[in-house]
Amino acid sequence: MPRETSKARFARLKKIITVLDRTYPEVHCELKHTDPLELLIATILSAQCTDKRVNIVTKELFKNYRSVADYANAPLAELEQAIKSTGFFRNKAKNIRACCRKLVERHGGKVPRTMEELTQLAGVGRKTANVVLGNAFGINVGVVVDTHVARLSHRLGLTKQTAPEKIERDLMSLVPQKQWALFSHWLIWHGRRRCSARKPDCQNCEVKKLCPQIGITKRFDHG
Ligand code: SF4
Helix, strand or coil: CCCCCHHHHHHHHHHHHHHHHHHCCCCCCCCCCCCHHHHHHHHHHCCCCCHHHHHHHHHHHHHHCCCHHHHHCCCHHHHHHHHHHHCCHHHHHHHHHHHHHHHHHHHCCCCCCCHHHHCCCCCCCHHHHHHHHHHHCCCCCCCCCCHHHHHHHHHCCCCCCCCHHHHHHHHHHHCCHHHHHHHHHHHHHHHHHCCCCCCCCHHHCCCHHHCCCCCCCCCCCCC
8 A cells, every 4th residue: 555644544534434334323332231340241251252152141140140249259160150151261250250359349349430440450451441431431541452453453554553552552543532432343343244354345345445455365355
């Protein structure tokens, strides 16, 4: 791709956002939840696991574990069993229990609303904190960078970085802050529905005219 000025990239991104907004008007977090605690638990479980599988597991889990105290007091083996099929279940169970114990001890049993407090909880990194802040509280302090967001940001020529924190910094400087949470949903939805890792459907892609298709080989691109 010929070198693009920042002004041109901003203008292109604005058009990409308009198209994605029109394409996915119903966009939302695909992890099912009814409150901040459920979203926090679901997001911890989603590490190395699909949202679909997490939703199957949490359907039962949330019936049996209704409060922070339920997780904090749960026998570890029981919690492990309940989340087993999400993978890495020993670590996840340990983190969920430790996280909820801290919520009881330090936060009155509530999920805190700041990046600093959230990232001090067991099993909660910047990505999980961004998911909770953006979706449970409507607070945009960062952009969630998962595998889809990283891949699409690169293909769309929005970053050259590969480390999630650096991709996030690039996106934060391009995307209007009020759209940070939405923007990652748009890229995640587009990544799942159109721009998959192995077989991007460039030919039918809604943003193909705005996409330099960085790293896409001709094998994929029939457009
Ligand atoms: S044109 Fe291709 S690479 Fe670009 S977003 Fe669409 S599917 Fe992905």
